[in-house]
Amino acid sequence: MRAAALASLALIAAVAGSGATAWAQLPSGRGVLLPLQDRVGEAKLAALTETLLRQELEARADLVESVNVRAVLRSMRVRDASYESLDRLAVLAERLEVEWFFLATLHEARAGRKPQRQDGGSTDSQRIEDSGDTPQVVLSARVLRSDSPELWWSGFDGASGRDRERVFGLGDVETLGELMQDTVKGLVARAAEPREARKRTRLRPREGGYLRSGFGPSPPERVAVIPLDSVASRDPSASAEVATAALLTTLGDFGFNVLLPGLVQSIRQESGQIQYGGASRAEWEALAREGGARWIATGTVETYGRGQGRTPDPRVAFSLRFLDTSDGRIDWSNGLARTGKDTASVFGRGRIYSTGALTYAMMQSLIGELRVESRLAKTPRGN
Amino acid sequence: MKDSRPIAAASIAIALLTLLGCSSNLATTEFTHPQFDFGFVERVAVLPLEDLADDRQAGVRATRVLITELLASGAVDVVEPGEVQAVADRVVRGRGVPSTKEVIELGRELGVQAVMVGSVTQSEVLRSGAVSVPVVTLDLHLLETETGAAVWAVTHTERGSGAAAKWLGTGAEPISATTRKCVQNALRSLFG
Numbered sequence: 001m002r003a004a005a006l007a008s009l010a011l012i013a014a015v016a017g018s019g020a021t022a023w024a025q026l027p028s029g030r031g032v033l034l035p036l037q038d039r040v041g042e043a044k045l046a047a048l049t050e051t052l053l054r055q056e057l058e059a060r061a062d063l064v065e066s067v068n069v070r071a072v073l074r075s076m077r078v079r080d081a082s083y084e085s086l087d088r089l090a091v092l093a094e095r096l097e098v099e100w101f102f103l104a105t106l107h108e109a110r111a112g113r114k115p116q117r118q119d120g121g122s123t124d125s126q127r128i129e130d131s132g133d134t135p136q137v138v139l140s141a142r143v144l145r146s147d148s149p150e151l152w153w154s155g156f157d158g159a160s161g162r163d164r165e166r167v168f169g170l171g172d173v174e175t176l177g178e179l180m181q182d183t184v185k186g187l188v189a190r191a192a193e194p195r196e197a198r199k200r201t202r203l204r205p206r207e208g209g210y211l212r213s214g215f216g217p218s219p220p221e222r223v224a225v226i227p228l229d230s231v232a233s234r235d236p237s238a239s240a241e242v243a244t245a246a247l248l249t250t251l252g253d254f255g256f257n258v259l260l261p262g263l264v265q266s267i268r269q270e271s272g273q274i275q276y277g278g279a280s281r282a283e284w285e286a287l288a289r290e291g292g293a294r295w296i297a298t299g300t301v302e303t304y305g306r307g308q309g310r311t312p313d314p315r316v317a318f319s320l321r322f323l324d325t326s327d328g329r330i331d332w333s334n335g336l337a338r339t340g341k342d343t344a345s346v347f348g349r350g351r352i353y354s355t356g357a358l359t360y361a362m363m364q365s366l367i368g369e370l371r372v373e374s375r376l377a378k379t380p381r382g383n
Numbered sequence: 384m385k386d387s388r389p390i391a392a393a394s395i396a397i398a399l400l401t402l403l404g405c406s407s408n409l410a411t412t413e414f415t416h417p418q419f420d421f422g423f424v425e426r427v428a429v430l431p432l433e434d435l436a437d438d439r440q441a442g443v444r445a446t447r448v449l450i451t452e453l454l455a456s457g458a459v460d461v462v463e464p465g466e467v468q469a470v471a472d473r474v475v476r477g478r479g480v481p482s483t484k485e486v487i488e489l490g491r492e493l494g495v496q497a498v499m500v501g502s503v504t505q506s507e508v509l510r511s512g513a514v515s516v517p518v519v520t521l522d523l524h525l526l527e528t529e530t531g532a533a534v535w536a537v538t539h540t541e542r543g544s545g546a547a548a549k550w551l552g553t554g555a556e557p558i559s560a561t562t563r564k565c566v567q568n569a570l571r572s573l574f575g
Contacts (some may be wrong), residue, residue: 334451337563
């Protein structure tokens with residue numbers, strides 16, 4: 001009875017504690033905004049996003065002009081600096097005369113049905129998928145330093161035009177451009193300013209998890225994230241990338257030190273035995289030895305998409321696991337399957353409309369659960 | 384005045400039977416070795432399940448869900464799938480089902496007492512009018528690594544929410560949810 005009460009108190013303390021951290025985010029010195037990684041394939045929207053990011057960053061940090069950036073990236077054959085090794089990042093920093101990089105990826109953009117143009121066409125390009133009656137955006141960003149093997153900051157946002165909906169539909173954002181502006185503003189603000197951790201939606205796992213007794217990752221230990229694999233029936237690589245970006249951000253949110261994705265990739269390549277969908281012995285030993293990683297986090301996206309109907313609900317399911325790099329054993333595993341309606345209370349308040357936002361909320365719940373379970377597992381029994 | 388209660392009761396019974404009929408699953412076929420001590424199995428390796436269905440992701444999906452569910456059972460430790468794949472590439476060399484000799488070798492290399500193998504024989508969404516019903520069939524075998532013998536086997540078919548979900552307006556469940564249920568029910572005879 002007493003043990004159960006103590007466990008409940010530890011749970012409450014852990015949950016309360018998770019919301020109290022504050023960080024100063026953007027590094028000092030000069031930085032550069034690297035070209036947006038556009039997974040939507042819509043040049044106008046990508047250009048708008050990049051302009052908005054630049055405006056917001058310039059107001060908060062010492063940002064260099066981006067005139068030569070593309071030329072330098074092209075000469076070094078850099079497509080996505082997130083996946084460059086530390087050595088290559090150092091060369092890039094030297095050539096651009098900067099100390100840090102800001103990278104953003106536009107994962108998804110879906111236009112709402114309104115407003116229609118006079119000629120009857122949509123205001124947004126046909127290449128952007130129609131999502132019902134509300135626009136949606138999934139955007140992630142990272143700040144890297146050329147002299148640090150860890151991610152300085154990582155941010156993720158899945159937004160929908162109905163996130164701030166009040167009674168009678170007031171507060172809706174109806175255009176993709178307007179939603180993008182809000183999303184970029186929020187993301188850069190979180191990167192630039194000391195902040196309280198974000199309000200989290202708690203979605204208690206119900207599928208049953210596993211924690212090796214007496215073990216479990218806890219911050220600020222260093223974690224290497226191996227990109228999640230995806231078995232979702234539609235666009236598996238995109239859903240895996242979204243979930244990986246949400247995981248990187250959530251681990252940072254909870255105070256873990258996250259190894260640079262580029263460093264993880266280069267160490268895995270050098271180990272000579274990359275396994276899709278997991279880590280081989282050669283990989284986890286190399287990540288521990290060369291990257292100093294205490295844990296490896298990875299997982300699988302099982303469902304990523306939307307249901308049916310006029311305002312289709314997002315549906316997401318995935319599982320995560322943590323490997324101990326000292327012996328390669330899976331020390332923690334858990335999974336979640338949710339729809340946007342699962343978070344709704346009476347009158348539909350709290351409902352999630354975006355697949356990205358649902359993924360992020362689920363990721364926060366799972367990592368939150370991990371933190372609580374790890375603390376409980378490490379608490380000496382009988383005290 | 385005639386008593387309408389028998390008619391109402393019969394209507395409810397027919398509706399319930401229809402509902403049950405729409406969601407019923409085939410009986411599970413299983414085998415458990417009568418002399419094998421399952422308490423001996425502490426660590427298990429799951430080899431990638433063979434995909435015999437039209438759905439190209441079915442094998443990977445079921446393998447991933449199986450690993451999570453085995454871990455969630457708390458009964459056994461499961462080897463990281465990346466490590467299993469690396470060793471299996473060397474030992475089994477891409478063939479789906481390992482020979483007895485290879486099972487023993489996998490056991491020695493991975494430090495496991497048993498290897499889980501199997502296949503997804505069906506993974507599809509059946510449509511009847513406006514109703515969609517996801518159906519998944521799994522065939523699983525547990526091979527112990529001292530002799531390579533099968534100590535447990537099961538074939539289970541799971542039908543996802545179909546007509547009932549449609550009538551209640553919730554729509555059909557994703558195939559991954561049906562796969563998860565199928566794995567859970569298939570493992571029920573192993574872990575109780």
